Structure formats: structure tokens, C-alpha cells
Amino acid sequence: MDFALTEEQRMFRQAVYTFCERELKPYAADVDAQGQLRMEAIAKMPELGLVGLQVPEEYGGAAFDSITTAIAMEALGYACGSTALSVEAHNELCCQPIVRWGTEVQKQRFLPVLTGGEVLGSISLTEPGAGSDLAGTRTRAVKDGNEWVINGSKAWVTNASLAPVIVTLVQTDAGAGTRGFSLILLETDRPGLEIAPAEKKMGTNGSPAHMLTFENVRVPLDNLLGEEGRGLQQTLATLDSGRIAIGAVATGLAQAALDAALAYVRTRQAFGQVLAEHQAIQFKLADAATQIEAARLLVYQAAWAKDQGQAYTKWASMAKVFAAETSEKVAFEALQIHGGYGYSREFPVERIYRDQRMMSIGEGTSEIIRLVIARRLLQE
Numbered sequence: 104m105d106f107a108l109t110e111e112q113r114m115f116r117q118a119v120y121t122f123c124e125r126e127l128k129p130y131a132a133d134v135d136a137q138g139q140l141r142m143e144a145i146a147k148m149p150e151l152g153l154v155g156l157q158v159p160e161e162y163g164g165a166a167f168d169s170i171t172t173a174i175a176m177e178a179l180g181y182a183c184g185s186t187a188l189s190v191e192a193h194n195e196l197c198c199q200p201i202v203r204w205g206t207e208v209q210k211q212r213f214l215p216v217l218t219g220g221e222v223l224g225s226i227s228l229t230e231p232g233a234g235s236d237l238a239g240t241r242t243r244a245v246k247d248g249n250e251w252v253i254n255g256s257k258a259w260v261t262n263a264s265l266a267p268v269i270v271t272l273v274q275t276d277a278g279a280g281t282r283g284f285s286l287i288l289l290e291t292d293r294p295g296l297e298i299a300p301a302e303k304k305m306g307t308n309g310s311p312a313h314m315l316t317f318e319n320v321r322v323p324l325d326n327l328l329g330e331e332g333r334g335l336q337q338t339l340a341t342l343d344s345g346r347i348a349i350g351a352v353a354t355g356l357a358q359a360a361l362d363a364a365l366a367y368v369r370t371r372q373a374f375g376q377v378l379a380e381h382q383a384i385q386f387k388l389a390d391a392a393t394q395i396e397a398a399r400l401l402v403y404q405a406a407w408a409k410d411q412g413q414a415y416t417k418w419a420s421m422a423k424v425f426a427a428e429t430s431e432k433v434a435f436e437a438l439q440i441h442g443g444y445g446y447s448r449e450f451p452v453e454r455i456y457r458d459q460r461m462m463s464i465g466e467g468t469s470e471i472i473r474l475v476i477a478r479r480l481l482q483e
Contacts, residue, residue, distance in 0.1 A: 105402075122151060123178050123182035133185060134457075135185060135308045140311075144186065147220065149218060149351070155214070157194065158202055163209055167217075177355040179191075181356070186312075187352045187356075192226065195341070196225070196345055197224025197266070197268070203287075204221060205361040209328070213267070217268075224268060227271045227273075227315055235471045240284060241259065251326065253321075260298075269289045273286075273334070282333070284335040286327070286328040288322070290322070299314040299315070306459070344419070348383070353398070353429065354463070359455055363450070365388065367444075367450075391436055399426075401418070401421055417479040423466070
């Protein structure tokens with residue numbers, strides 16, 4: 104059992120952290136306050152393959168393995184939660200479905216644009232009346248000649264305002280049960296598609312999330328992604344992969360919170376001692392560091408299983424729920440260690456605390472994730 108990263112992975116990790124320290128971290132507070140990503144930084148990401156992490160090279164991607172992808176996601180989370188969330192959704196929820204199920208024509212059409220650094224891809228799954236219940240999808244697509252006609256609405260669609268194409272889950276056969284759903288590639292310039300202003304959120308404010316309304320939106324039948332009727336299964340497989348990346352982002356946020364706390368306790372004095380000398384503080388730091396290492400190993404375990412072609416749904420779910428809840432615990436304690444200063448926007452732990460909260464909700468709430476894990480355990 105080898106826990107060491109390869110030389111290439113270590114070099115890549117250093118390069119990504121260097122990039123993030125220069126292009127993301129100094130601007131993270133502004134990105135949050137202004138509610139807008141730093142697109143200048145996104146434009147430079149193709150140099151490191153960050154907007155095409157697992158896209159084949161012939162379409163402009165970097166063709167990295169899943170562990171290397173997790174390394175990148177953790178570094179982005181460490182620097183800026185908003186940017187990390189948007190880049191994760193772009194890579195895992197938009198690019199990957201096209202790579203896995205797209206036709207050659209679809210890959211040639213969409214992937215080079217998506218990996219160019221000028222846009223970010225998107226997926227629309229959640230609906231106002233469904234939430235975690237994907238089988239409750241009511242957005243309909245019906246055939247009319249050589250086109251699909253789409254009607255309905257979606258909620259919490261990350262990157263919709265930045266995307267040229269949105270992978271969209273629709274109902275194509277109301278009487279077919281779980282085989283009644285399909286994924287369709289929807290270009291955002293199609294008449295009848297309305298993208299509402301970005302939602303006002305607690306955290307990850309720079310990562311835009313939108314309501315979508317579809318009113319007789321027409322797309323060619325050729326925009327079907329994969330096989331008709333397999334959309335729900337494709338979506339669940341996509342989320343499995345995305346949960347590894349979300350676990351990595353959460354780990355990065357937790358590490359950033361711990362590092363902020365470590366820096367603070369070395370200089371802040373209370374009761375005649377620096378905080379670092381108080382045993383109560385030391386226990387908090389020790390627990391945080393231990394939890395982060397465990398989260399990171401779970402993320403790598405899930406990524407390794409995926410790369411080995413093994414069933415990894417359980418590992419991805421465990422990594423996601425543990426890392427997400429670890430980020431909340433660590434951010435909570437880091438803010439507590441800062442005292443009143445932690446509650447101030449002058450210190451990064453306040454933003455980290457808000458950003459990490461999405462990690463236990465997006466791409467499967469902790470409650471849904473626990474159901475997934477339990478079902479896998481009961482099938483073994």
C-alpha cells in the first residue's frame with residue numbers, strides 16, 4: 104500500500120498552489136463581497152489544465168487521473184471557496200458527462216470551448232418542487248419533428264450565467280418510471296430559456312446559482328446526451344464522481360481554516376500567554392489536523408478506487424460526507440479560536456465558515472449521502 108504521491112503529482116500540486124496563491128487567494132474576499140468570480144484567473148487556468156482536468160487532450164483537456172484532480176480541487180478550495188465550487192461544477196458536472204456519454208460530434212462541438220478558459224459549464228438537476236428527489240423531476244422534453252421541446256423550471260443552477268451549454272435532466276417519458284428521464288445538452292442562447300439573476304446566498308457568493316425557466320425551448324434531437332431513458336442513471340454516476348471533488352474542496356476549506364487558526368494562535372496573547380500555549384487551544388488544533396488528514400485519505404481512497412475501475416459509490420459518498428462535515432467542525436473551531444475577530448470579515452475564517460456550509464448540501468445533502476452509504480452496505 105503506497106500512500107505517496109508520484110513526482111508528477113507533487114510537482115503539479117506545487118504548481119497549482121503557487122497559481123492559487125497568486126491568482127485566487129488575494130482576491131477571495133473581493134470575489135465574495137462583489138458576488139463575482141475573477142474571470143481573469145479562470146482565463147489562465149488552461150495553462151495548468153484546471154478547466155479540463157479529466158478531459159482528453161484532443162479536446163483541450165489535461166487528461167488527469169482522479170487523484171490529481173482531487174489535488175487540484177483541494178488547492179482551489181484552500182484559496183477560494185467560490186472559485187473552487189464553480190470550477191468543480193464545470194469539470195465534474197458538465198465536462199465529464201460530455202466526455203463519458205457524448206457523441207464525437209458533441210465532444211468536438213462543446214469540449215474545446217469549455218476547456219478554453221473563457222466560460223464555465225453548468226448542469227441543471229434540482230427543481231423548485233423536488234430538491235433531492237431527482238425522480239421527482241417535472242421539467243418535460245417532448246419530441247416535435249426533429250426537435251425536443253422543453254418546458255419547466257430548475258433551481259440552484261451553478262454557472263448558468265457563465266455557461267455556453269447546460270447539461271439538463273428532463274422527463275422524456277412520464278410512464279417509464281426511472282427509465283423516463285434523459286440528459287439533454289441545452290445551449291444557453293436558445294429562445295425560451297430564461298436565466299434569473301443570481302441567488303443571494305449565505306456563502307460561495309462568487310459562484311453564481313440561478314433559477315431557470317424553460318418555455319417551449321427547442322433543441323435538436325441530436326442534443327440528447329447518451330441513451331434516451333438513461334438520464335437518471337447517468338446523473339447518479341455523474342454525482343458519484345462529483346462527490347469526490349466536493350470532498351476535496353471541503354478538505355481544502357478545512358485546511359485553510361486550520362492554517363488561519365495556527366497563524367493566529369502563534370501571535371495572539373491571552374492571560375499572559377500566546378494562545379498556542381493554552382492546552383484547550385492545542386486540543387482543538389490537534390483534533391482539526393487529525394480530522395483533515397482522515398478526510399484527505401478518504402478522498403484519495405475514493406479517487407483511487409475510481410481510477411482502478413472499481414465500484415466507488417460508497418467511497419465517494421463517505422469521502423464527501425466526512426470531508427464536508429469536517430470542514431464545518433474545523434471552520435467552527437477556527438472561528439471560535441479567533442474569538443470576536445473570527446466574526447469579523449477582516450479575517451478569512453468568517454468567509455470560510457460561510458463557504459463550507461454549501462459542502463454538506465450541494466451534490467447530495469448529508470442525509471441523502473448517508474442513505475446512499477447505508478444502501479451500499481446492506482447490499483454487500
